Amino acid sequence: MNRTRHDGPLIVGAGLAGLSAALEAAKAGAKVLVVTPEPLLNACSSAWAQGGMAAALTAQDSAERHAKDTEAAGAGLVDPGATRALTEAGRETVEWLAALGAPFDRDAEGGFVVSLEAAHSVPRVARVGGDGAGRAILSAVVAAVRAEKLIEVWDDARLKGLLQDGDGRGVGAVIMRGGRLIEITATAVVLATGGAGGLFAATTTPAALKGEGMALAARAGAEILDPEFVQFHPTAIDVGLDPAPLATEALRGEGARLIDGQGRFLLGDESDADLKPRDVVARAVHAARAAGRGAFLDARTAIGEAFPHEFPAVFAACMRSGLDPRVSPIPVMAACHYHMGGIAADEDGRTTIAGLYAVGECAATGVHGANRLASNSLLEAAAFGRRAGVAATLETGGGRAAPVEIAPDLPDAAMAELRTAMTAHAGVVRDAAGLSALIALIDTLEVQHGPAAVLLAARLIAQAALDRRESRGGHYRSDYPQTAARADHTRVRITRPATLEAAE
Numbered sequence: 274m275n276r277t278r279h280d281g282p283l284i285v286g287a288g289l290a291g292l293s294a295a296l297e298a299a300k301a302g303a304k305v306l307v308v309t310p311e312p313l314l315n316a317c318s319s320a321w322a323q324g325g326m327a328a329a330l331t332a333q334d335s336a337e338r339h340a341k342d343t344e345a346a347g348a349g350l351v352d353p354g355a356t357r358a359l360t361e362a363g364r365e366t367v368e369w370l371a372a373l374g375a376p377f378d379r380d381a382e383g384g385f386v387v388s389l390e391a392a393h394s395v396p397r398v399a400r401v402g403g404d405g406a407g408r409a410i411l412s413a414v415v416a417a418v419r420a421e422k423l424i425e426v427w428d429d430a431r432l433k434g435l436l437q438d439g440d441g442r443g444v445g446a447v448i449m450r451g452g453r454l455i456e457i458t459a460t461a462v463v464l465a466t467g468g469a470g471g472l473f474a475a476t477t478t479p480a481a482l483k484g485e486g487m488a489l490a491a492r493a494g495a496e497i498l499d500p501e502f503v504q505f506h507p508t509a510i511d512v513g514l515d516p517a518p519l520a521t522e523a524l525r526g527e528g529a530r531l532i533d534g535q536g537r538f539l540l541g542d543e544s545d546a547d548l549k550p551r552d553v554v555a556r557a558v559h560a561a562r563a564a565g566r567g568a569f570l571d572a573r574t575a576i577g578e579a580f581p582h583e584f585p586a587v588f589a590a591c592m593r594s595g596l597d598p599r600v601s602p603i604p605v606m607a608a609c610h611y612h613m614g615g616i617a618a619d620e621d622g623r624t625t626i627a628g629l630y631a632v633g634e635c636a637a638t639g640v641h642g643a644n645r646l647a648s649n650s651l652l653e654a655a656a657f658g659r660r661a662g663v664a665a666t667l668e669t670g671g672g673r674a675a676p677v678e679i680a681p682d683l684p685d686a687a688m689a690e691l692r693t694a695m696t697a698h699a700g701v702v703r704d705a706a707g708l709s710a711l712i713a714l715i716d717t718l719e720v721q722h723g724p725a726a727v728l729l730a731a732r733l734i735a736q737a738a739l740d741r742r743e744s745r746g747g748h749y750r751s752d753y754p755q756t757a758a759r760a761d762h763t764r765v766r767i768t769r770p771a772t773l774e775a776a777e
Contacts, residue, residue, distance in 0.1 A: 274447070274453075274454045274455070274456055275453060275454070275455045275456065276455070276456045276457075276458075277455060277456070277457050277458075278457075278458050278459075279304070279306045279445075279457055279458065279459045279460075280304060280459075280460065281298070281303045281304035281305055281306065281459065281460055281666075282294075282298050282303055282305055282306075282459060282460060282461045282462070282463055282662070282665040282666060282668070283306050283308065283445060283446060283457055283459035283461070283462050283463070284298075284305060284306070284307045284308070284462075284463040284465060284662075285307075285308055285309075285432050285446060285448075285462065285463065285464050285465060285466055285486065286307075286309055286317070286464065286465030286466045286467060286486070286633070286635075287307055287309035287311075287313050287317060287426065287428070287465070288317035288318060288319035288320070288411070288465060288467055288633055288634075288654065289317075289319035289407075289410065289411055289414060289633065289651060289654040289655055289658065290319075290465040290632040290633025290634075290636075290653075290654035290655070290657070290658035290661075291307060291309070291463065291465030291632065291633065291658065292307070292313075292411070292414045292415065292418050292658070293414065293632075293654065293655045293658030293659045293662065294463050294465065294622070294630075294632055294658040294659065294661045294662035294665065295307050295418055295421075295424050295662060296414070296417055296418060296421065296424075296659070296662065297658075297659045297660075297662030297663050298662035298663070298665055298666045299421045299423040299424050299662075300662075301662070301663055301666040302423070302666070303423065303665075303666040304423050304425075305423060305424045305425070306424075306425050306426075306427070306457070306459065307418070307424060307425070307426045307427070308426075308427045308430035308432070308446075308448050308450075308457075309426070309427070309428050309430065310428075310429065310430060310431040310432075310481065311428060311481070312428045313415045313418070313419075313426065313428060314408070314411060314412065314415055316479045316481045316482070317411070317467060317479065317482075318407075318467055318468060318470070318478045318479060318482065318611075318634060318650075319407050319410070319411045319633075319651065319654060320407050320408045320411045321407055321408075321477070321478065321479070321519070322406055322407030322410075322648075322650070322651055323404040323405070323406065323407065323519055323521035323523070323586055323587070324388070324390055324398055324400070324404070324406065324521045324522055324523050324647060324648045325388065325398040325399050325400040325401065325406040325523075325648050325651070326366070326367055326370075326398065326399045326406060326410070326648060326651040326652050326655075327339065327363070327390075327393070327397050327398050327399075327646065327647070327648040327649050327651075327652050328360075328363030328364055328366065328367045328397060328399060328652055329360060329363050329364065329397060330363070330364055330367065330384070330385045330387055330397060330399060331384075331385075331387060331395070331396070331397070333395050334395050334397050336357070336360040336361040336363060337357075337360075338394060338395065339360040339363060339397060340353070340356045340357050340359075340360040341394075342392060342393055342394050342646055343356050343359070343360065343640060343641075343646045343649060344356060344642070345392070346392045346550055346642070346644050346645070346646040346746075347640075347641060347642020347643055347644055347645075347646070347746065348642055348643035348644050348745050348746035348756070348760070349642065349643065349745065349760030350499065350502075350639075350642035350643045350745070350746070350760050350762060351639060351640060351641070351642035352638070352639025352640065352642075354620075354639075355619070355620050355638050355639040355640050356639070356640050358620045358656075359620070359638075359640050359649070359652060359653055359656055359657070362652075362656040363652060363656075365656075366652060366655045366656045366659075367385065367399050369655070369659075370410055370413060370414070370655060373413045373414060373416075373417050374413035374416060374417075375401065375409060375410040375413040375414075376401055376402070376409055376413075377399050377400065377401055377406075378399075378400045378401060378402065378403075385399045386399070386400055387399055387400070388400055388523045388526050388527075389523075389526040389548075390522045390523060390525075390526050390548075390647040390648055391522055391525065391526070391547075391548040391549060391550060391551060391554065391647050392548070392549070392550045392551075392646055392647065393646065393647065396526075398523065398526075398647070398648045400523070402585065403523075403582070403583045403584045403585060403586075404521045404523060404583075404584045404585065404586045404587055405585065405586055406651065407651065410651065410655075427448075427450060429450055429451065430448040430449065430450040430455075431448060431449045431450075432446055432447075432448055432464075432466060432485065432486060432489060433446075433447045433448060433449050433454065433489075433679050433680070434446065434447035434489060434677040434678070434679050434680070435447075435462065435489050435490065435492075435493045435629070435677065436456065436457075436458060436462075436674040436675070436677055437493060437626070437671075437674065437675055437677070438671040438672035438673055438674060438675060439672055439673070439675060440627075440671065440672065441494060441626060441627070442626070442627045442628045442671035442672070443461070443462045443493070443626050443627065443628035443629030443671070444458050444459070444462075444628060444670060444671045444672070444673075444674050445457045445458035445459045445462060445674055446459075446462055447677060447679060454679065456674065458670070458674055459670070460628075460665075460668045460669055460670040461628050461629075461630060461665040461666075461668035461670070462628065462629050462630065463622060463630040463631070463632060463661055463662070463665050464486045464490060464616065464629070464630065464631045464632070464635055464636075465486075465631075465632050465633045465635065465658065466482075466485065466486025466487070466633075466635045467479075467482040467486070467633065467634050467635055468482050468484070468611060468612040468615075468634035468635065469482065469483060469484030469487065469503070469609075469612045469730055469734065470482055470516070470609045470610065470611075470612070471483040471484075471692070472484055472609075472691065472692060472695050472727065472730060472731050472734070473503075473608070473609035473692055473695045473696045473699075473700065474515070474689075474692040474693045474695070474696040475509065475517060475606060475607070475608040475609060475696045475700070476509075476515075476516050476517065476608050476609040476610070477506050477509050477516055477517055477518075477519045477608050477609070477610045478516060478609065478610065478611075479516065480515060480516055482634075483726075483727045483730060484612070484635075484726075484727065484730030484731070484733075484734075485726040485727060485730060486616070486631070486635040487500070487612075487615050487616055487635050487730055487733065488726040488727070488729035488730040488733070489680075489726055490616045490624065490626070490629065490631065490635075491616075491729060491733060491765070491766075491767050492680075492726075492729065492767060493626060493629070494625075494626060494766060494767065494768075495616050495617070495624045495625050495626045495629060495631075495766075496616075496617040496624070496625040496764055496765070496766050497614070497615065497616060497617065497637075497733055497764070497765040497766070498614055498615065498616070498617035498637035498639075498762060498763070498764060498765075499613060499614035499637055499642075499643070499737070499762055499763050500612075500614035500615065500733040500734050500737045500763065500765065501614060501734055501737035501738040501740075501741050501748050501763060502612075502613035502614045502641075502642075502643050502644070502746060502747050502748055503609055503611070503612055503613070503614075503699070503734065503747055503748075504551055504552070504609075504610050504611040504612070504613060504644065504645050504747045505551070505552070505555040505559075505607040505608060505609055505610060505700065505701045505747065506519060506522075506551065506555065506607065506608055506609075506610035506611075507531070507551060507554040507555040507557070507558045507605065507607050508520040508521075508522070508524070508525075508531075508558070508570050508603075508605040509605060509606050509607065509608035509610075510587075510590060510591065510594070510603055510604070510605060511604040511605055511606040512591075512594035512596065512604065513594075514594070516608075517606070517608050518587075518590035518591075518594075519587075519590075519610075520570050520587050520590075520603055520605060521584065521586075521587060522551075522647050523584070524570060524572050524575070524576065524584060524587065525547045525548055525570075526548065527572075527575050527576060527583075528544075528574070528575030528576075529547075529570055529571060529572035529575045529576060530547055530570075530571050530575070531547050531554070531557070531558065531568065531569070531570055531571070531605070532568075532569050532570075532571050532602060533561050533566035533567055533568060533569070534566055534567035534569070535566070536571075537566075539557045539558065539561055539568060540553075540554065540557050550644055550746075551610075551644065551645075551647065551747070552644050552746055552747045552749065555607040555701050555747075556607075556701055556702065556749060558605060558606065558607045559606075559607045559700075559701040559702060562606060567604070568604070568605050568606065569602035569603060569604055569605060570602060570603040570605050571602040571603075572598055572602075572603065573598070573599065573600065573601075573602070576598070576599075577599055578599055580598055580599050591603060607700075607701045609696070609700075611634065611641075611645055611650060612634055612635075613637065613641040613642065613643065613644065613645050613746075613747060614637050614734075614737070614763075615631065615634065615635050615636050615637040616631035616635055616636050616637060617636075617637055617764070618630065618631040618632070618636040618637065618638050619638065620638055620657055620660060621657070621660045621661055621663075621664040622636065622657060622658075622660065622661025622664060622665070623661075623664065624636075625766075627671070628668055628670070628671055630661045630664065630665055632654065632657055632658045632661045633650075633653070633654045633657075633658060634650065634654075636657075638653065638657060640653055641653075642746060643745045643746025643747060643748060643760075644746030644747050645747075680723070680724055680725055680726045680729075681722060681723040681724070681725055682725060683718065683722055683725040683727050683728065684722060687718050687721070687722055688727065690714070690718070691714070691715070691718060691727065691728070691731060694710070694711050694714050695711065695731060695734075695735075697711075698710060698711040698735070699711055699731075699734055699735050699738055701749065702749055702751050703738055703748070703749060703750050703751070704750060704751045704752045705739060705750075705752055708735055708738055708739040709739065711731075711735045712732065712735050712736060712739065715728050715731055715732050715735065733765060736765075737763045737765065738750075740763065741763060743755060743756055743757040744756055745757070745760070
């Protein structure tokens with residue numbers, strides 16, 4: 274194995290969270306190494322985000338109101354302190370990105386154009402080109418990273434393990450680059466490895482994101498928070514593609530309606546019926562499809578001829594599949610979209626392992642709880658990513674790295690079997706029988722192929738879902754449909770190989 278020393282923070286992942294951390298660390302004078310398995314702008318959910326960035330940007334809004342909406346959506350599991358830190362950073366974060374060149378839509382007075390999305394009490398989602406926010410924002414950040422001399426990027430490097438010294442401190446990572454393993458020691462490690470949508474057969478996220486960062490952090494002993502909470506987007510476009518294209522929630526904010534094959538409203542006649550929290554809408558779509566009624570998003574009246582310039586990304590995705598949303602309802606399904614759970618971290622990205630940080634979707638900072646408020650994810654990625662970048666520069670490193678076992682990869686056929694089972698049994702509606710069958714499959718695949726990181730990621734989600742005998746937010750148990758009176762977190766630590774135990 275090759276070995277190299279980096280005298281500064283090592284950032285694993287190059288989405289909005291990782292690159293925001295890199296820019297702030299470099300601004301503080303640190304040398305930064307960013308490693309990612311794909312070229313910049315590829316294989317990260319940030320670039321695929323359509324709706325925009327939630328922030329209090331208008332006179333009718335406030336950071337306090339934004340925080341209250343976030344807490345209400347999170348179904349009792351939102352951390353108030355972290356949430357206020359997030360919402361109070363809203364305007365500053367949007368203006369920082371705008372200064373980098375992110376072309377947010379503006380009104381005639383130069384203010385930010387904002388849209389209404391589900392469970393927001395006022396319009397507050399800053400947009401770019403209607404539905405192109407993610408790629409446009411990330412493109413501006415990527416340009417800034419490429420111009421920064423203190424940041425080096427390896428865009429062909431995949432995380433394979435985390436290095437710790439004799440005291441358990443994070444001191445680096447093992448990555449695979451050009452078919453060779455490289456051990457990189459660093460003063461701090463910032464995980465920005467994204468979510469776990471690739472574990473599911475029906476997903477709107479890059480299929481390469483399989484929760485491996487979470488799994489490797491768990492294997493190193495980091496606390497994992499609420500891994501059972503997965504958000505399923507109700508309007509993934511069902512045209513047989515993997516991943517599925519997304520029909521942004523902003524369409525419903527503009528008046529598009531969910532209907533069945535006979536044209537009946539899925540969620541009721543009220544004008545705002547389709548703007549309920551995502552878990553409610555996702556279950557309605559799932560139920561209509563399961564009953565054979567079908568589920569469609571009808572934007573013919575609300576958007577109509579304005580589609581090509583108001584929502585160009587959705588329009589292009591539909592037209593590529595031979596569907597014109599101006600004249601036909603869009604077939605939709607509920608698909609894995611965001612992982613609320615992940616590596617327990619504070620608003621500066623600190624995990625329970627010294628020297629190891631986690632930001633973005635792989636982290637669980639407490640701001641999403643059981644159900645993420647729409648468009649809070651890009652805000653969290655940039656705001657908390659920046660904070661983590663500053664905090665990581667203060668780390669000075671640890672002792673000598675101890676040997677680490679490198680987990681095997683799961684063969685493609687086994688991965689496909691796992692993804693199908695995850696969607697079937699850990700999807701929108703769950704029950705004990707299905708989750709038990711899923712865990713049994715994970716056991717079998719581990720015996721056949723070894724302790725792959727993707728299997729541990731799937732096990733963390735499935736076991737926590739089986740153990741949570743209630744329905745809350747994005748986690749719905751058909752055999753336990755009620756919500757418990759007390760909201761309790763799931764906290765998991767691995768204390769022995771392949772054993773999950775509740776943290777103290």
